[in-house]
Amino acid sequence: MxxxxxxxxxxxxxxxxxxxxxxxxxxxxxxxxxxxxxxPNGSSKDRSAYWILKSAIERGEITRDSTIVESSSGNFAISLANFCARLGIEFVPVIDPNVNAATERFLRDTCRRVEKVTERDASGGFLSTRLAAVQRLRTELDPVYWPNQYANLDALFAHYRxxxxxxxxxxxxxxxxxxxxxxxxxxxxxxxxxxxxxxxxxxxxxxxxxxxxxxxxxxxxxxxxxxxxxxxxxxxxxxxxxxxxxxxxxxxxxxxxxxxxxxxxxxxxxxxxxxxxxxxxxxxxxxxxxxxxxxxxxxxxxxxxxxxxxxxxxxxxxxxxxxxxxxxxxx
Ligand SMILES: Cc1ncc(COP(=O)(O)O)c(C=O)c1O
Known part of the structure; x- marks a missing residue:
């Protein structure tokens, strides 16, 4: 492509x-x-997923060879998985054991690779472990794009626009x-x-x-x-x-x-x-x-x-x- x-x-x-x-x-x-x-994928996360992908593609930050990596066990992962499949680009979701069964099945059916962390972090949750897995994947894959949904201004612009x-x-x-x-x-x-x-x-x-x-x-x-x-x-x-x-x-x-x-x-x-x-x-x-x-x-x-x-x-x-x-x- x-x-x-x-x-x-x-x-x-x-x-x-x-x-x-x-x-x-x-x-x-x-x-x-x-x-x-x-x-289209049943949640408000379609707004941010669409706008983040669109903006990064327009800026040349995502190319046809890119792999998208993101930590999400929920709606954002579902939106990214579907949109990346439609665009013909790879997406590796990083999920944890709290993911619901139907979401995990959908992600495994849609994405070639799914990373599931199982170790709890110091606070007893999985956020730090998931983010560590994202950082590891960012060094392993090239070219790679991390939407970083907690800090990406394109998520703000998506809901503004x-x-x-x-x-x-x-x-x-x-x-x-x-x-x-x-x-x-x-x-x-x-x-x-x-x-x-x-x-x-x-x-x-x-x-x-x-x-x-x-x-x-x-x-x-x-x-x-x-x-x-x-x-x-x-x-x-x-x-x-x-x-x-x-x-x-x-x-x-x-x-x-x-x-x-x-x-x-x-x-x-x-x-x-x-x-x-x-x-x-x-x-x-x-x-x-x-x-x-x-x-x-x-x-x-x-x-x-x-x-x-x-x-x-x-x-x-x-x-x-x-x-x-x-x-x-x-x-
Ligand atoms: C169902 C649902 N409602 C509300 C929110 C909160 O939206 P935001 O992440 O933009 O604060 C989310 C985020 O994942 C969500 O999945």
Whole structure:
């Protein structure tokens, strides 16, 4: 494949990227959900993966012989695997034992080589071990490109230009935006765009309890999506008014409530954001005559969480409650 063909491949990927819909939910708030799970690989990570690859190809940092190496056990790896396959370039994902079975199968089916680390680092997690594996691969492979999703400004630009540009065009008014955080690519790009177009809008960052991004004491996290064991450099660019930390049991409650009351079958991070916005407004804040206009992203689908969030036995075992019994019975 010539580099010109690589550029043509990027044009074809651009054509596959859609404008994701925004839907109004029936709620006391004027509540809007942007369905990022409608992206080609089912998550908001398609935005950053596409923009990072496109920009690096245009700058000549990725050529037809390059191998892409990245540490990700989740949605970003899925997006990169699919887009690299479409572009005809190699991708080596570095994963750890927390990867869910369906994601690992997809990565092994799509990529010729998958690196799975098994040793825990000093903090008890796998982040440092995964990053060490990335550095080893960077010396072993040549030419090699490392997207470095925690620090790559193209992830910010992706959400500024694509997700944020769309959201601002889709809404006439926006008072509050709730955004989940991990690498902080989404919140940095979205917050910059939204504050430009709706200067009075407040941006609420929603993170997992036990994540180090906003200084919480590191703790066990079972659900992928939100949180990080370090503060990502991209976070420094985000315009954040308030931070809310959500426990995993409340994220699960949020997921089940979203499904039962709005028919939205989304992943754990979306449940966290939905739980956070309901807690934020409580009942008192809804007393105003004109309900606040509030938006959030549905970052990925619930299907990958069938054995966790949506498995009542797993939830009972891990957290000691039955999510169905807590829901208001339908009329
Ligand atoms: C499902 C889901 N939601 C939210 C996020 C957070 O996005 P970001 O990494 O841009 O902060 C991620 C990141 O992996 C994710 O996979």
């Amino acid at each position: 010539t580099d010109r063909q690589l550029l043509r491949g990027i044009t074809e990927l651009r054509a596959a990227m859609i404008e994701t819909p925004v839907v109004a939910l029936s709620h006391e708030l004027d509540l809007w959900a942007k369905l990022e799970y409608e992206n 694509l997700t944020g540009g769309e959201l601002c065009a889709q809404l006439d008014r926006l008072d509050y935006l709730f955004v989940g955080t991990s690498t902080c690519g989404t919140i940095s790009g979205l917050s910059l765009r939204v504050k430009q177009e709706f200067p009075r809008a407040k941006v609420i960052a929603v993170d997992a309890a036990g994540s180090a991004i906003f200084g919480d004491t590191p703790g066990k996290r079972r659900l992928p999506g939100l949180g990080s064991s370090m503060r990502p450099p991209l976070c420094e660019h985000a315009l954040i008014d308030e931070v809310m930390l959500v426990r995993e049991q409340d994220a699960i409650r949020g997921c089940h409530e979203l499904l039962r009351t709005h028919g939205i079958h989304a992943g754990g991070s979306t449940g966290s954001v939905y739980a956070a916005l309901n807690e934020y407004f409580g009942s008192g804040a809804l007393a105003g005559e004109v309900p606040a206009s509030v938006a959030f992203l549905c970052a990925d689908r619930g299907r990958a969480y069938a054995d966790t969030v949506y498995d009542r036995d797993w939830v009972r075992e891990q957290f000691g409650f039955d999510p169905h019994l807590e829901l208001t019975p339908s009329a």
